[in-house]
Amino acid sequence: MRPEMTAITPGTAPRSSPRGNAARARMLRSLLPALSLALVLIAIAWLNPRAISYFGFNLMLNLAIPIALATIAQMFVIAGNELDLSIGTFVGFVGCVTATWLRDAPLIGVLVLLGSIGVYALLGALIHLRNLPSIVVTLGMSFVWQGLAILVLPKPGGKAPDWLLSIMSFKPPYIPFPILAALLIAVVVHFGLMRTSYGVILRGSGGNAAALRRAGWSLLRAKIALFALTGLFGVLSGMALIGITTSADANIGNGYTLLSIAGVILGGGEFVGGRVSPIGAVLGALTLALAASPLLTFMHIPPDWQVAANGAILIIVLAARVLISRRER
């Protein structure tokens, strides 16, 4: 048995299989996130046809926007071979600020949120300069954000600013708002990260850092940019969440850390090598949002087993991916 390489090796050996076959497998692989979403949708349609409607989607995908934004946030750090274990508590912190200061003292609220993005940028710099493991740094930060959230909002409450509420309750004709928003997020981030030249640099910092450095690019700046983008999308996620729930709670985002990692992986992302896909990540987030409760409720799975079903879905998708990558070799 060949041991799989978990270490980051610059320049992996080219695969020796026929090109056409590999390309087909790669396409199949990039279609996998869409296929798993379609599968979940078909299951829902079969179990409860009435759910597939304008109103049904609005209801089922209620929380899909903040989940998608948090997943995109996580995707940026993963693109740089790092991991953010604090995104959940950060979303909670942003939620608390949104429901209090952003409503009562908008200027302070905006400054605090911008400052928190600055903290993320600083973390990126710190992790790069001191060569620290991001898992541990963000683990520590998850305590910090949680503590700050409790200080800002000791008891559940607060209220979202009115403009935010009206944005989140927007009802466009024909297409449910969550789907429209998800599409917008996916297209914007896809264009920024996959189609611009600096996007290539950002992904390259995870794919082959040594080559990038020798080509004269600043890895420090790339890492700062990736972390700042994570902060930015974390802020957007927290604000979107509060726009939907209308009030906040210090623990409101805690589940988002694991959900966002799972979303990126479901969407075809990998932990090393800068291989991520914004469109896939959004599809992964939608799959998780749908699979999390609507599907399981329709299947009459008791609440006890809903978490397990999430784990099972992850495992099934990953198993499918292995079958496809086997063919890629």
Next chain:
Amino acid sequence: MASVRTLLEKPWIWSFVGALVVWLATIAFTGGYGAGGMVTAALSLAVFTVIVGVGQMFVITLGPGNVDLSLPANIGLASAVAMKVMGGSDSMIVVGLLAALACGAAIGAINYFLIWALRIPPIIATLSASFIIQSVDISFGRGLQIKPPPGFADFTNWQFLGIPVLAMLTVVFTIGAALALQRMIYGRSVLAIGQNIRAAWLAGVDVGRIRFLTYTLCGALGGIDGALLAGYFRGANVDIGNEYLLASIAVVVIGGTSVAGGKANVPGVWGAGLFLVLLLTMLNTFGVSAGVRLVLTGLIIVGVITAAGGEKAVR
């Protein structure tokens, strides 16, 4: 002087220095009151972090990306299994402990099976597994006899000359773990895999078997930890292991083990475990609010890891 210098060069010394500083700061605040009791309490609580910390240390030493995120769920389920098997009767204590051990080891083996069969990063494998374990625990633990037998509850609280017996046993266990790491083929293989998995494989190390053993060992330690926690806190519950996800990783890193793998440090796990528990005691003694306590804990973890620094990149 020379011996002091060699002592200062040990990577684990700083976690003990940190624990000492925090302890001194606390007794300076209380005016010396409760200094001994604090050490006793810290020792009994640190035990639980140290046991899972050692398991997590072996896993992390396997190399980048290796981490067991299923420990909290594992601890929760094993605590319920142990209490169910013991059923409140003293005669079943040993059987209950063995059941918890077996339950944890099975979870570890399943973790490795997912990593091996699906070839997915351990983080995501142990994460998916933990979702499933959590559900099993919720549904299994419902309406269960969760109280430990009186003999077992007493055992976890025994003290000898002010030192918890459980802490002494854990010291013996950690010495064993240190020997296994440095003097046994198993431990040397773990280190070799962490340093360079390909070189280890070429050198004839059975990489698959060693990784399987390591995940199983980590799971088994989580299982026994769950049983002990249920005894100490007088009952099992689903959330009993929640704080040990962060704590198990934090003690490994603060204790001087390299997150990049290939370099492990057993004494540091003890130092870091005591440091974390004493830190919490200190902040509680100072009477800070929950929010401030969390912020300070986080900042101190970030500060310690920044001060300790990462290794210079090899390439």
